[in-house]
Amino acid sequence: MPSAPPSAPVVPLERAHIGIIGAGQLGQMIALAGMALGHEFTFLDPSPRPPAARLGRHIQAEFDDAAALEQLAVECDVLTFEFENVPVAALAPISQIQTLHPGTHALAIAQDRLEEKTFFGQHGIPVAPYAAVDSLDDLRAGIDRLGLPAVLKTRRLGYDGKGQFVLRTRDDAEPAWAAVHGQSCVLEAFVPFTREVSIIAVRSATGEQAFYPIGQNRHVGGILHRTDVPTEDSAQAQAEDHARRVLTALHYVGVLAIEFFEVDGRLIVNEMAPRVHNSGHWTQNGADTSQFENHVRAILGWPLGSTARTRPSVMLNLIGQMPDAQALLALPGTHWHDYGKEPRAGRKLGHLNITAAHEADCQAIAARAEALIFGTAPL
Amino acid sequence: MPSAPPSAPVVPLERAHIGIIGAGQLGQMIALAGMALGHEFTFLDPSPRPPAARLGRHIQAEFDDAAALEQLAVECDVLTFEFENVPVAALAPISQIQTLHPGTHALAIAQDRLEEKTFFGQHGIPVAPYAAVDSLDDLRAGIDRLGLPAVLKTRRLGYDGKGQFVLRTRDDAEPAWAAVHGQSCVLEAFVPFTREVSIIAVRSATGEQAFYPIGQNRHVGGILHRTDVPTEDSAQAQAEDHARRVLTALHYVGVLAIEFFEVDGRLIVNEMAPRVHNSGHWTQNGADTSQFENHVRAILGWPLGSTARTRPSVMLNLIGQMPDAQALLALPGTHWHDYGKEPRAGRKLGHLNITAAHEADCQAIAARAEALIFGTAPL
Numbered sequence: 052m053p054s055a056p057p058s059a060p061v062v063p064l065e066r067a068h069i070g071i072i073g074a075g076q077l078g079q080m081i082a083l084a085g086m087a088l089g090h091e092f093t094f095l096d097p098s099p100r101p102p103a104a105r106l107g108r109h110i111q112a113e114f115d116d117a118a119a120l121e122q123l124a125v126e127c128d129v130l131t132f133e134f135e136n137v138p139v140a141a142l143a144p145i146s147q148i149q150t151l152h153p154g155t156h157a158l159a160i161a162q163d164r165l166e167e168k169t170f171f172g173q174h175g176i177p178v179a180p181y182a183a184v185d186s187l188d189d190l191r192a193g194i195d196r197l198g199l200p201a202v203l204k205t206r207r208l209g210y211d212g213k214g215q216f217v218l219r220t221r222d223d224a225e226p227a228w229a230a231v232h233g234q235s236c237v238l239e240a241f242v243p244f245t246r247e248v249s250i251i252a253v254r255s256a257t258g259e260q261a262f263y264p265i266g267q268n269r270h271v272g273g274i275l276h277r278t279d280v281p282t283e284d285s286a287q288a289q290a291e292d293h294a295r296r297v298l299t300a301l302h303y304v305g306v307l308a309i310e311f312f313e314v315d316g317r318l319i320v321n322e323m324a325p326r327v328h329n330s331g332h333w334t335q336n337g338a339d340t341s342q343f344e345n346h347v348r349a350i351l352g353w354p355l356g357s358t359a360r361t362r363p364s365v366m367l368n369l370i371g372q373m374p375d376a377q378a379l380l381a382l383p384g385t386h387w388h389d390y391g392k393e394p395r396a397g398r399k400l401g402h403l404n405i406t407a408a409h410e411a412d413c414q415a416i417a418a419r420a421e422a423l424i425f426g427t428a429p430l
Numbered sequence: 431m432p433s434a435p436p437s438a439p440v441v442p443l444e445r446a447h448i449g450i451i452g453a454g455q456l457g458q459m460i461a462l463a464g465m466a467l468g469h470e471f472t473f474l475d476p477s478p479r480p481p482a483a484r485l486g487r488h489i490q491a492e493f494d495d496a497a498a499l500e501q502l503a504v505e506c507d508v509l510t511f512e513f514e515n516v517p518v519a520a521l522a523p524i525s526q527i528q529t530l531h532p533g534t535h536a537l538a539i540a541q542d543r544l545e546e547k548t549f550f551g552q553h554g555i556p557v558a559p560y561a562a563v564d565s566l567d568d569l570r571a572g573i574d575r576l577g578l579p580a581v582l583k584t585r586r587l588g589y590d591g592k593g594q595f596v597l598r599t600r601d602d603a604e605p606a607w608a609a610v611h612g613q614s615c616v617l618e619a620f621v622p623f624t625r626e627v628s629i630i631a632v633r634s635a636t637g638e639q640a641f642y643p644i645g646q647n648r649h650v651g652g653i654l655h656r657t658d659v660p661t662e663d664s665a666q667a668q669a670e671d672h673a674r675r676v677l678t679a680l681h682y683v684g685v686l687a688i689e690f691f692e693v694d695g696r697l698i699v700n701e702m703a704p705r706v707h708n709s710g711h712w713t714q715n716g717a718d719t720s721q722f723e724n725h726v727r728a729i730l731g732w733p734l735g736s737t738a739r740t741r742p743s744v745m746l747n748l749i750g751q752m753p754d755a756q757a758l759l760a761l762p763g764t765h766w767h768d769y770g771k772e773p774r775a776g777r778k779l780g781h782l783n784i785t786a787a788h789e790a791d792c793q794a795i796a797a798r799a800e801a802l803i804f805g806t807a808p809l
Contacts, residue, residue, distance in 0.1 A: 063755075063756050065752075065755055066768065066770065079465075083462055083465060083466055086458075086462060086485070087459075087462055087714075087767055088766050088767070088768055089766075089767075089768025089769070089770050091770075105465070105470060105485070105486065106465070106485065107484065335466075339763065340765075353755065353756060353759055354756060354759040354760045356759070356764075356765070357763060361740055361741065362740065373444075376442075376444055377442050377732060377733060380732055380733040383736060384718065384736060385735075386719075386735070387467050387468075388466055389466075389467055389468025391445065391468050391470075406718065
């Protein structure tokens with residue numbers, strides 16, 4: 052286990068006041084877990100009525116509002132974020148006056164696809180071939196080197212498939228470059244993957260590390276649609292090894308998610324998110340300790356809870372509009388999570404966790420649930 | 431299954447506004463479960479900063495404040511309570527204008543030990559021999575009939591062993607009668623029980639019923655200290671049969687707890703609580719659906735979640751002062767629950783749930799946890 056970084060708290064915080072930058076559903080679920088542990092929360096978020104606001108004090112301000120961030124830092128015992136696109140420049144000053152987990156170093160790397168790939172490469176974590184793109188000429192040179200199809204992604208501010216363009220022919224280069232409006236990009240070689248998996252890892256301020264069983268993810272239109280957590284996964288050891296390198300190299304504190312493509316049994320990293328992650332929502336009902344509780348434990352320097360899967364689990368996202376809760380909850384082993392958001396196409400409004408004593412039952416219920424969800428809320 | 435009473439909602443409420451009378455830790459845990467389901471909460475409680483107040487709007491008013499209760503009724507879609515000593519007379523008017531689950535009928539019975547015993551007797555549920563006591567002469571006649579030792583209990587407003595006096599000799603009659611200040615009482619024959627068990631039962635507004643595995647309780651000084659949930663319990667069927675009679679007779683809606691004494695393998699009812707109950711806290715980490723979530727589902731007319739125990743479980747109350755969280759959480763399978771209350775002798779401040787894959791491991795961890803808790807916070 053690595054030694055803790057000099058800035059880590061050595062005295063664990065009990066009944067802490069935790070500040071979260073961002074008050075969406077991730078902040079909401081962190082707070083629901085943290086309040087049961089006796090902590091209180093303040094959120095900074097520009098929205099007038101974000102999902103988490105009911106769970107504590109809400110400072111309504113932009114993510115780069117220096118005065119509001121300072122207020123949050125002074126008021127709270129420790130800070131974290133639920134959203135990785137917070138400007139690092141805005142967080143740097145407050146990280147001087149208050150503990151921020153994960154730190155700005157991890158955040159800066161995760162915000163920039165080029166830096167992220169460089170970091171993975173430096174730490175022996177396989178990445179798909181890529182090229183930096185700052186001009187149409189760069190893009191054409193990248194296509195020559197990597198071949199087609201390939202994916203052009205903006206270096207910054209991409210999530211849920213936003214800021215991504217698939218190039219299938221050389222003629223796609225010009226419109227794709229126009230679409231990114233001159234933003235710095237990376238071109239990624241297309242990876243003929245057999246499946247997408249992700250690992251939720253966590254490191255406490257004490258240096259203790261833990262890893263959840265990996266989830267197998269299905270995306271639809273760039274948005275996570277479903278996560279399955281098989282009993283034993285051949286890729287678990289690889290994923291843990293990669294995640295351990297990242298946690299250790301960054302002296303990381305909190306929950307970290309890493310998404311991978313599996314190609315011929317080998318994991319190639321796609322990207323990481325320095326926060327709790329949608330592909331870990333199954334842990335609320337299917338693991339001994341949820342990712343949300345472990346994030347809170349980690350940033351306070353508490354011992355981590357067991358990451359063991361207690362039962363076969365499937366998570367289905369509820370996107371765009373909420374389906375019929377009654378019909379879904381009449382299925383055995385279903386667990387409803389509603390973020391209280393207004394419906395909007397493509398918006399994550401909630402999720403359904405499905406648990407069962409046996410894998411086959413879990414799969415059968417998931418199939419029936421998907422039929423009900425698609426029947427009322429097609430993606 | 432019984433038909434639903436005429437007052438039950440036939441249309442399930444989604445994203446409901448739930449009013450809770452009382453904002454202690456039970457209200458807090460109901461709200462934490464309910465908010466994850468997309469609901470919002472308002473609490474009525476006379477305390478200035480009760481545990482649940484951070485989870486919604488708090489109307490600070492006495493439990494019999496008619497105007498405040500009416501405000502709660504008007505503002506919310508459905509009402510419930512976390513505390514059975516709310517005056518029935520105060521609730522009667524609001525139950526005319528808003529759905530209240532459980533109803534005032536169940537509440538009135540549970541508030542009065544004599545009515546409760548009469549009710550149990552009428553429905554074939556065994557009770558220990560008892561006598562109504564309204565005078566010192568009644569008390570002496572009761573002692574003659576029931577023998578000694580016996581327990582004198584006020585008919586109303588007793589909980590956690592308050593308002594109870596054990597009589598060992600005839601000379602105890604006079605001081606015991608003086609101590610109850612002329613309140614109506616019942617004298618209960620001492621029951622030579624081998625153990626105390628309780629069942630958490632739930633009935634939805636739709637009429638659907640479900641029963642949790644029974645817990646085995648240990649009280650210290652009249653306060654619940656520990657609940658164990660064995661894998662299979664010989665008394666489960668008896669407890670379910672008794673609980674089913676109560677739920678059905680009362681057209682009950684919500685979670686109901688019934689405490690029993692076991693005497694020669696036979697269950698004798700002690701008392702019931704028309705609410706979520708301390709002996710059901712293990713369900714947060716050891717059951718498929720917690721008692722808190724099922725109470726919310728029930729009062730909204732939602733399908734109930736599975737009450738299956740997922741793992742061997744023990745619950746330990748944290749009373750008087752909080753022990754060292756770090757030491758306890760370093761034990762595997764421990765789950766921390768802190769209500770955020772100020773320490774005070776005899777006060778329930780939190781609980782520790784312990785889960786493990788195997789019964790023996792669960793017991794071993796519970797023994798170590800008890801040693802740590804008693805070491806820092808003796809009862």
